[in-house]
Amino acid sequence: MAAFGNPFTANVERKMTKQELIQAIRLNIAGELEAIYVYDAHIQATDDEFAKKVIADIRDEEKAHIGELMTLLRYLDPTEAEKFAEGEEEVREMMEELGIKESNPNTTVGSLKK
Ligand SMILES: [Fe+2]
Structure with missing residues (x-):
């Protein structure tokens, strides 16, 4: 939950590195x-x-x-995006094995279908 007690909690004294930005997006x-x-x-x-x-x-x-944010994270870290896509494909394969249809196959978290 929000921690507003300290008004300086979220302030940083310098620009973030790309890796720190990726971590920040995960936190977001x-x-x-x-x-x-x-x-x-x-x-x-x-x-x-x-x-x-x-x-x-x-x-x-x-x-x-x-x-x-997920779209931004995929942009910042394409290798992580590949992992998201792998996970999605694994679940799709399980669904297919069980004859389960996706409720909305055009929207996914890790990758957008074209
Ligand atoms: Fe929000």
Whole structure:
């Protein structure tokens, strides 16, 4: 969760190296996942339909942010992108073996199909 107690927590005194930027993007992705988890918990914890709708909209924006960050990560680290694609292919093969169809085969986390 957010740590706003120290206003200098997120400040850095110099520019990041590329490797540090890659690590920062991974941290950003983790933050987006945590936000989705928390928003979902709040949706499940209220019966107020309007609040559910607003929070769900915000939660879905966080999902889009993950897509943006994953695309940036693939750009910054193409070798990592290859690993993402390998993992996706492994799961697709398992799904195919079990006769499971992908719900949306055109959108993936590790690689965008052309
Ligand atoms: Fe976000």
